[in-house]
Amino acid sequence: MRRALLILPLLIFLVLAGFFLSSLMSKEAGVTELELPSPLLDKPFPSFDLPSVLDEQTRITQADFQGPALVNIWATWCVACRVEHPVLNRLAAEGVVIYGVNYKDNSADAIKWLKDFHNPYQLNISDADGRLGLDLGVYGAPETYLIDAQGNIRYKFIGVIDDRVWDTNLAARYQALAEEAQ
Amino acid sequence: MILRLSWLALGLLLMVGSVSAAVDTFEFSSEQERDRFYAIGAELRCPKCQNQNIADSDAPIASDLRKEVYRLLDEGRSDEEIVDYMVARYGEFVRYKPALNRETLVLWFGPLFFLLAGVLAIVLMVRRRQKVAASAPAAELSPQEQQRLDDLLNKKSQDD
Numbered sequence: 001m002r003r004a005l006l007i008l009p010l011l012i013f014l015v016l017a018g019f020f021l022s023s024l025m026s027k028e029a030g031v032t033e034l035e036l037p038s039p040l041l042d043k044p045f046p047s048f049d050l051p052s053v054l055d056e057q058t059r060i061t062q063a064d065f066q067g068p069a070l071v072n073i074w075a076t077w078c079v080a081c082r083v084e085h086p087v088l089n090r091l092a093a094e095g096v097v098i099y100g101v102n103y104k105d106n107s108a109d110a111i112k113w114l115k116d117f118h119n120p121y122q123l124n125i126s127d128a129d130g131r132l133g134l135d136l137g138v139y140g141a142p143e144t145y146l147i148d149a150q151g152n153i154r155y156k157f158i159g160v161i162d163d164r165v166w167d168t169n170l171a172a173r174y175q176a177l178a179e180e181a182q
Numbered sequence: 183m184i185l186r187l188s189w190l191a192l193g194l195l196l197m198v199g200s201v202s203a204a205v206d207t208f209e210f211s212s213e214q215e216r217d218r219f220y221a222i223g224a225e226l227r228c229p230k231c232q233n234q235n236i237a238d239s240d241a242p243i244a245s246d247l248r249k250e251v252y253r254l255l256d257e258g259r260s261d262e263e264i265v266d267y268m269v270a271r272y273g274e275f276v277r278y279k280p281a282l283n284r285e286t287l288v289l290w291f292g293p294l295f296f297l298l299a300g301v302l303a304i305v306l307m308v309r310r311r312q313k314v315a316a317s318a319p320a321a322e323l324s325p326q327e328q329q330r331l332d333d334l335l336n337k338k339s340q341d342d
Binding site for chain 2 (some may be wrong): 036037038039040104130134135136137139140
């Protein structure tokens with residue numbers, strides 16, 4: 001009995017270490033400890049009616065989305081978005097459907113950006129006052145939502161999508177939604 | 183020279199104006215509404231800077247959420263509706279006072295569990311010690327030892 005008590009601290013240590021280690025290892029690629037689970041998962045994309053970045057007269061709503069697709073929240077003031085942009089260009093070239101939400105930005109800057117760095121987005125939504133961003137629970141750009149064919153949000157990724165994130169995390173999810181839609 | 187100084191003064195004045203514009207200025211219809219605004223702001227956690235509430239944080243998102251709280255208050259929503267509105271968008275995380283449900287059960291009652299476990303451990307240890315003490319043979323002194331003890335005690339009382 002005494003001896004059993006002696007190894008108790010070691011046992012507690014091992015249990016704790018195992019717990020922390022498993023939490024560390026279970027993180028998916030690119031997911032940081034700051035990430036919050038979205039309450040919008042498996043719910044319809046919030047409804048909106050906003051102008052296009054490229055042409056103010058054109059209105060875009062959630063009904064214009066045809067999933068599976070990525071909905072990317074970006075802005076010209078967002079430094080990380082510049083890092084992400086070439087990856088989005090490459091994905092778009094590979095046939096991945098990406099919609100852009102230009103978040104709390106002005107359209108003139110956004111148009112210049114899209115001209116300078118290429119436009120990977122099939123739709124460019126202008127969310128100048130951040131209303132849609134708020135409904136989505138956006139708290140920093142870039143954020144990317146994965147929507148299915150029915151227009152439901154199926155996954156939320158916070159941060160920069162780079163090649164590793166795409167290959168190890170998002171590609172399979174996107175592929176699964178594409179197969180599900182068939 | 184004076185002209186230049188007055189221009190400088192004017193420039194400084196304008197700068198002050200632009201600085202104070204960066205701070206939120208909310209107009210409240212009543213003192214009670216202002217109190218509610220600050221109470222809700224203190225209860226909501228900033229999603230970006232996770233150890234601050236939205237009333238304290240300088241993050242742009244916190245400022246957006248403050249404006250949203252103000253707008254909802256202005257619309258006449260109740261405190262609970264406003265918090266629920268934020269939870270629907272940012273998740274349970276934004277509550278500094280998490281709701282009691284299955285997922286937060288450990289959070290709410292974990293400390294109580296550990297306290298009870300500690301009390302139980304102490305009770306068991308004390309009981310065991312008492313048992314050991316009770317089963318130990320009572321200490322008996324030899325006549326010499328008893329004599330010495332008495333001497334010592336007498337000496338002590340004389341000293342007093």
